Amino acid sequence: xxxxxxxxxxxxxxxxxxxxxxxxxxxxxxDRGADVTIVRNGSRGLxxxxxxxxxxxxSGRVAYGxxxxxxxxxxxxxxxxEARPEHENYLGNIDDHPYLKRQQRxxxxxxxxxDPLSIEDYRSHGGFDGLEKALxxxxxxxxxxxxxxxxxxxxxxxxxxxxxxxTVHDEPWQQQKYIVCNADEGDSGTFAxxxxxxxxxxxxxxxxxxxxxxxxxxxxxxxLRSEYPIAHRILDEAIRRAEADGYLGEDVRGSxxxxxxxxxxAAGAYICGEETSLLESLEGKRGxxxxxxxxxxxxxxxxxxxxxxxxLSFAAVPFILAEGGQAYADYGMGKSRGTLxxxxxxxxxxxxxxxxxxxxxxxxILDDFGGGTLTGRPMKxxxxxxxxxxxxxxxxxxxxxxxEAFAALGAGIGHGGVVAFDDTVDMGEQAxxxxxxxxxxxxxxxxxxxxxxxxGVEVIDRIRAGENTDANLVxxxxxxxxxxxxxxCAMGGMTPFPVQSVMKHFPDDLTA
Amino acid sequence: MHMSAQSNPASNxxxxxxxxxxxxxxxxxxxxxxxxxxxxxLPILHAIQDRVGHIPDGAVPIIxxxxxQTRADIHGVISFYHHFRTQPAGSHVLQVCRAEACQSMGxxxxxxHIRNRLGVDYHQTTxxxxxxxxxxxxxxxxxxAPSIRVNDRIHGRMTPEKFDRLAEQLTTSTLELK
Numbered sequence: 208x209x210x211x212x213x214x215x216x217x218x219x220x221x222x223x224x225x226x227x228x229x230x231x232x233x234x235x236x237x238d239r240g241a242d243v244t245i246v247r248n249g250s251r252g253l254x255x256x257x258x259x260x261x262x263x264x265x266s267g268r269v270a271y272g273x274x275x276x277x278x279x280x281x282x283x284x285x286x287x288x289e290a291r292p293e294h295e296n297y298l299g300n301i302d303d304h305p306y307l308k309r310q311q312r313x314x315x316x317x318x319x320x321x322d323p324l325s326i327e328d329y330r331s332h333g334g335f336d337g338l339e340k341a342l343x344x345x346x347x348x349x350x351x352x353x354x355x356x357x358x359x360x361x362x363x364x365x366x367x368x369x370x371x372x373x374t375v376h377d378e379p380w381q382q383q384k385y386i387v388c389n390a391d392e393g394d395s396g397t398f399a400x401x402x403x404x405x406x407x408x409x410x411x412x413x414x415x416x417x418x419x420x421x422x423x424x425x426x427x428x429x430x431l432r433s434e435y436p437i438a439h440r441i442l443d444e445a446i447r448r449a450e451a452d453g454y455l456g457e458d459v460r461g462s463x464x465x466x467x468x469x470x471x472x473a474a475g476a477y478i479c480g481e482e483t484s485l486l487e488s489l490e491g492k493r494g495x496x497x498x499x500x501x502x503x504x505x506x507x508x509x510x511x512x513x514x515x516x517x518x519l520s521f522a523a524v525p526f527i528l529a530e531g532g533q534a535y536a537d538y539g540m541g542k543s544r545g546t547l548x549x550x551x552x553x554x555x556x557x558x559x560x561x562x563x564x565x566x567x568x569x570x571x572i573l574d575d576f577g578g579g580t581l582t583g584r585p586m587k588x589x590x591x592x593x594x595x596x597x598x599x600x601x602x603x604x605x606x607x608x609x610x611e612a613f614a615a616l617g618a619g620i621g622h623g624g625v626v627a628f629d630d631t632v633d634m635g636e637q638a639x640x641x642x643x644x645x646x647x648x649x650x651x652x653x654x655x656x657x658x659x660x661x662x663g664v665e666v667i668d669r670i671r672a673g674e675n676t677d678a679n680l681v682x683x684x685x686x687x688x689x690x691x692x693x694x695x696c697a698m699g700g701m702t703p704f705p706v707q708s709v710m711k712h713f714p715d716d717l718t719a
Numbered sequence: 720m721h722m723s724a725q726s727n728p729a730s731n732x733x734x735x736x737x738x739x740x741x742x743x744x745x746x747x748x749x750x751x752x753x754x755x756x757x758x759x760x761l762p763i764l765h766a767i768q769d770r771v772g773h774i775p776d777g778a779v780p781i782i783x784x785x786x787x788q789t790r791a792d793i794h795g796v797i798s799f800y801h802h803f804r805t806q807p808a809g810s811h812v813l814q815v816c817r818a819e820a821c822q823s824m825g826x827x828x829x830x831x832h833i834r835n836r837l838g839v840d841y842h843q844t845t846x847x848x849x850x851x852x853x854x855x856x857x858x859x860x861x862x863x864a865p866s867i868r869v870n871d872r873i874h875g876r877m878t879p880e881k882f883d884r885l886a887e888q889l890t891t892s893t894l895e896l897k
Binding site for chain 1: 746757758759760761762764765784786794799800801802803818819820821823824855856857859860861862863864866868871872873874875876892
């Protein structure tokens with residue numbers, strides 16, 4: 208029987224040569240007369256080990272990593288095809304790896320194990336169990352499970368998902384409703400949405416279908432950023448296969464209920480991650496932010512009731528339905544229930560996906576999982592939650608990952624991205640970049656954001672040049688306050704957060 | 720069911736941007752094919768750019784007529800989104816990530832190196848029409864920073880030296896194709 212060898216096919220593995228690795232392994236195996244089958248699995252999310260090659264021994268999967276194209280010949284020579292332990296990149300049974308062992312993977316339970324496009328693989332690992340449960344419940348029963356789970360929107364705003372679904376559910380049913388997935392994952396340091404879409408796409412399809420059943424929506428859109436070409440190809444193919452097998456379409460699994468799903472490609476505007484701007488874009492317009500109210504749940508896409516959730520929120524739903532909302536709520540702390548997919552990135556030795564119950568401290572993530580900076584220098588600052596969130600100094604790293612605990616510091620968890628910087632970073636430059644990013648990405652609808660960000664760059668430049676430093680610092684503080692209080696959406700309203708955090712925690716860098 | 724390396728829809732082919740000569744008939748056919756979709760404008764613009772490599776000015780009135788919108792509406796949408804370009808690009812569209820995770824791993828120096836090596840700034844095309852340089856804010860490869868994208872292919876842990884080798888390879892292989 209052929210030995211199954213797994214070589215991941217997600218963006219990160221591919222960005223480090225996984226395709227070349229796969230074809231080299233095939234060639235070397237052929238040359239040696241070894242009978243192997245190459246399976247392109249998803250990534251486990253242990254990114255410092257990518258490309259991570261796994262060999263199925265029949266009693267577990269033995270891994271080697273990182274395996275770059277140049278390493279293949281040596282590894283095959285050292286007995287990789289026979290799963291032998293001689294090579295220095297031998298990692299043993301991957302399921303026993305401490306980075307994985309210490310996680311609580313509920314949403315990401317399958318990534319890396321399966322062929323992302325195999326419905327058979329998906330089913331044999333618990334896939335579609337949640338949908339089967341949902342098909343046996345009435346719509347209110349589905350909404351109730353999601354409410355019980357305590358799930359809060361994982362895109363960053365942390366609004367209770369069950370309440371949003373209830374609002375759409377309660378709108379009259381004799382009209383078109385929509386399910387919209389926000390897959391415009393634009394925050395630097397985040398890649399969990401991408402992992403769902405590239406490594407377990409049927410989970411997203413299942414979660415959105417369950418949402419459709421819950422609120423009476425027959426049509427869904429995945430608004431996907433154009434920076435993710437691989438996710439695009441995989442999602443399109445997964446939708447095609449789900450339709451072919453009756454999981455999508457006019458009659459979902461013989462239930463008589465319809466749900467149609469389509470990927471819509473975004474076009475490189477960060478602001479379209481804001482839900483109302485996203486809806487404008489889906490309607491074929493400039494992505495200008497809408498004033499709220501009305502809420503999208505009442506007047507959303509094409510003026511119809513619409514559930515807009517992040518990829519990770521929908522991805523949590525199949526587990527919640529399959530195991531029950533309480534099983535999910537049993538994880539976490541305070542009002543932050545369930546697990547948080549933390550994405551550890553930037554200047555870090557062991558970056559990757561870490562799914563854990565809320566409550567783990569940032570320091571545990573940075574030290575125990577991350578192992579410090581990749582450059583080996585002292586860590587100076589950490590930005591959690593994307594470009595609109597605060598830079599946190601070491602004194603704040605003992606904070607537990609919990610929405611309320613972070614909010615109390617003027618920081619936020621956002622979408623769960625954690626970006627580490629070593630001591631060579633110039634925090635003044637980071638503050639300037641926050642404003643500069645806003646000048647590039649502001650939709651232009653409101654003045655504090657459109658003009659404020661331009662003035663912000665100018666004032667920071669003057670401060671850094673030593674011009675009237677004290678007066679300009681006062682001006683910058685004032686400007687930040689105006690943007691926070693006066694902007695229409697989070698883009699202008701939160702751009703000052705990283706700037707203010709630099710003023711507060713790294714003032715010497717700003718004035719140097 | 721497994722995907723072999725050959726039939727893998729995720730395979731990381733170095734797709735070149737579209738470069739077909741455009742004709743009004745081609746644009747009309749694309750519009751006719753997609754205009755029934757709700758919110759059809761972005762799908763139409765993507766289809767044109769994928770085919771032609773950019774959105775030619777002459778396509779705007781055709782799209783406007785097909786969708787019963789004004790030319791100003793169409794122009795406004797094209798100009799809002801960074802992805803759409805109205806001029807032809809070089810053989811390779813090169814995006815350099817400027818966002819925070821890449822900054823933490825030296826992307827500012829990498830950006831400077833690339834601009835210097837290619838002799839162009841962002842939104843410009845090299846004189847030999849090999850590369851169009853674009854900034855990008857996150858490619859989702861943040862644990863293996865810094866990252867760049869060449870057409871549809873993303874490259875992680877980029878360094879100035881690796882970039883020079885890559886640029887060399889890309890320009891050589893393009894010559895071989897001719």
